[in-house]
Amino acid sequence: MDLAAAQQVLKTTFGYDEFRPGQKAVIEQVLAGQNTLAVMPTGGGKSLCYQIPALLFEGLTVVVSPLISLMKDQVDALNDNGIAATFINSSMAYREINQRLQELRAGDYTLLYIAPERLDSPQFIQALGNLPIKLLAIDEAHCISQWGHDFRPSYLALSTAIEQLPTQPQVLALTATATEQVAQDICQRLQIAPDNEVNTGFARDNLDLSVVKDQDTDQYILDYLAANAAEAGIIYASTRKEVTRIAALLKRHHIQATMYHAGLDDDVRRKNQEDFLYDRVQVMVATNAFGMGIDKSNVRFVIHAQVPGTLEAYYQEAGRAGRDGLPSQAILIYRAKDIQIQHFFIDESEMDDEHKHRSYHKLQLMTQYANTQGCLQQFILKYFGEASEPCGRCSNCRDDRAAQDITTATQKVLSCVVRLHARFGKGVVAQVLCGANNQRIRDLNLSDLPTYGIMNGQRQKSVTELIDFLTATGYLQTQGGQYPTLAVTKNGVAVLKGQTQVYRKTAQTVEQAAPENDALFEQLRTLRHNLAEEQHVPPFVIFSDKTLHSMCERLPENDEAFLDVKGVGASKLEKYGETFMETIRAYAHQPATAN
Template identity: 85%
Template sequence: MDLAAAQQVLKTTFGYDEFRPGQRAVIEQVLAGENTLAIMPTGGGKSLCYQIPALLFRGLTVVVSPLISLMKDQVDALNDNGIAATFINSALDQQEINQRLQELRAGDYTLLYVAPERLDSDYFLRALGQLPIELLAIDEAHCISQWGHDFRPSYLALSTAIEQLPTHPQVLALTATATEQVATDIRQLLNIAADNEVNTGFARDNLNLAVVKDQDTDRYILDYLKANQGEAGIIYASTRKEVMRLTALLQKRAIKAAPYHAGLDPDVRRQNQEDFLYDRVDVMVATNAFGMGIDKSNVRFVIHAQVPGTLEAYYQEAGRAGRDGLSSEAILIFRPADIQLQHYFIDESEMDDEHRHQAYKKLQAVTRYANTQGCLQQFILKYFGEDSEPCGRCSNCTDQREEKDITTATQQVLSCVVRLHSRFGKGVVAQVLTGANNQRIRDNHLSELSTYGLMAGQRQKTVSDLIDFLTAAGYLQSVGGQFPTLTVTASGVGVLKGETQVYRKTAQTVKQAAPENSALFEQLRTLRHQLAEEQQVPPFVIFSDKTLHSMCDLMPETDDDFLKVRGVGMSKLEKYGETFMATIRAAAREAEATESTASTGSVQ
């Protein structure tokens, strides 16, 4: 099976002229019958990597997906595009499941979406064994690895299930966040050759990363939402209590917001998610229980109001902004108290010692990320084992704030660490420098050090923040798990010797996440919303924001022109072409009339 057929499906069915980075390589391997691992960033177009082969294969493609909401959204989108797809999950009763299995045996569908837990059932495995399964696509494949940030035991049954299926389908594993260790785990468990890994890199060129520190969280969020009024966004918090508090704050300010966490009544949770997907509310305030597999393409911003536990989780959650490829923002609001909260979560967890140690190390990486003054994108890519140049877009790359020479203060901190013989952590170093007089200081005779009280005029929190910055900048290194100690690095030695100067920038202001929309775009968005409500599907299922912007640029008034719009295939043209072109023609006539009136006025 050649790639030309895949290219034809890409254009006629999905309305795209070219494959995105990595898609061609993955599809080529799948069409050649190779088990494949695809590591592509959120919004990188992973779903087309199995949807296009599914349309070319004679047999059935089964997609293992972790969330019911994702299945429904993807099935809605495929059906809206004229593609026969269905799902089987816990939202269906046994009679509905039997009916769909019967339709599948009759060959009525091209794609079937199932939850991983389904494959734990011998009954369901036997039912799948009666189907001509050619490809098994495993979405969110990092869940199969115990070293991933979202390990799910039910994923481990997949390798056994694959062996039991009589057709022995080939496997396509897909994920957006996998360190080298996690990628190796996935390949070994799913029998994927190392040469068959396609990794496009973790960079998201349309995602502008930002870290906000030392600011009032509520004030910043309210100012940000005022500047980005009407745009869709997600605000993440670490606890259910904080989710409800923030939601109440926003609703009191007449911001259309809804909460989402595992403690809500399932019907309320489902309704709130639907309201967000259908653009009835602009902002979803949620714990990490929300989001995996949420296919909403027009999320313009993701704000973490509290620090997450790992960079993997952060980057995956942040990646839910801008799935349509338009410029979007991911903002981390950093407060040291939130790190303590994550420490508490780790301490109270049922992890064994090895995994708890790993969790502490991952949390330290989040702290370093929040305190680096280097490129944020570069920091994250390096964490995933990828070298890169500065992105030029993140809050650090574009930061115009004045730099302050902090070399003397840095030398005081580093000197204190040296005199403590690298036996203590951040807290004790800050206490010594600020001249604290507690039991630990007295028991260890630390007031006798020459660095004791060097920063007596400063608060311990201020000194702790400075230590975090110096650790992120590479002058200090944090060693150990639950109670890490500090040691001076080679770069730090250079500062102590007076060979290197250290600078630190002096609260960020809010900005718009994306350029202001045109009047025509707003008209098309309103039309899309009306059609979505009529058909009871999320608006992005009809067209993405990027497709609407493309319509505004091309102003199509004929079928041929409409097919040139990015994201428009034959099925979309037949369903929506005339309706959208009528709005575009009316806008064009109005613009001509306005221009004519202005021209006449200037002549007079």
């Protein structure tokens, strides 16, 4: 089976002329019958890597997807494109499942979506064994790895289930966030040859990363939403209590918002999620329980109001902005006290000591990310094992404020760490520098140190933030897990010897997430919203924002021109072409003064 057939499906069914980076290589391997791992950033087009082969293969493609609440949206999108897809999950009655299995055996569907928990049932695996399964696509495959940030035991049944299926289907594993260690683990568990990993890199060229520090979180969020009133976005918080508080704050300020966390009733969660997906509200305030597999393409911003526990989790959640490729923003609001919340989560978890130690280390890296003044994207890519140049777009790269010379303050901190013989963490270091007079300082006779009180004119919080900055920029390093201690690095020694100077910048302002939309775009967006409500599907299922913008540029007025718009295939033309072109014609032929 050659790639020309796949190219034809890409154009006629999905309305795209060219494959995105990595898609062609993945599809080529899948069509050649090879087990494959695809590591592509969120919004990189992973779903086409199994949907196109599914349309070319004889037999069924089964997609393992972790959230049953999103399967309907994924299936609706495929059905709207003229593709026979369905799902089986725990929301269905026993009789309905049997009916669906009967239809699958009869060959009525091309794709079947299931949750990994289904594979815990021997009866269900036996039922799958009666289906002509050609390809098993495993979405969010990092969940299978014990080294991943979102390990799920239910994913472990996958390798056993594959062995039990008579058709011995080939495997396509897909993920957006996999370090080298996680990728190796996935390949080993799913019998994927290391050479069959396709990794397009983790850079998101349309995503602007920002870190905001030392500001009133509530006021920043309100100012940001005022500047981006027409755009959809997600605000993440670490606790249910904080989610509830922020959602109430937004509603008091007449911002259309809803919330999502595991403590809400299932029906309430489902309704709130639907309101966001269907563009009935602008903002979703949520814990990390929300978002995995979310296909909403027009999320223009993701704000983390509290610090997440790992860089993997942060980048995956941040990557839910701009899935359509349009300019979008990911903003981390950093407060040192929020790190303590994540520390508490690790302390109270049921992880063994090894996993806890690993989690503490990942949390330290999250702190370093928030405090670096280097390129934010470069920091993340380095974590994933990828070398890169500065992105030129993040808040640090675009920061043209004058840097302040903090060499003297740095030398004071580094000198104190040396005097403490690298036996204490940043809390004690800050207390000694600020001249604290508590029981521990007295018991350890730390007030006798030459560095005791040499920064007593500063707040302890400010000194702690300076220590975080010096750690992020490589002058200090942390050692140990739950209670890390500080040590001076080679770069730090150079500062102590007067061979290197240290500079630092401060504070951020609100920006618009994307350029303002023109009048035609707003008309098409309203039309899309009305059609979506009639059909009870999310608006992005009909057309993405990117496709609407393309219509505004091209102004198609006949079928041929409409098919040339990116994201328009034959099925979409038949369903929606005339309706959208009617609006475009009316706009294009208005008197010039009315435009």
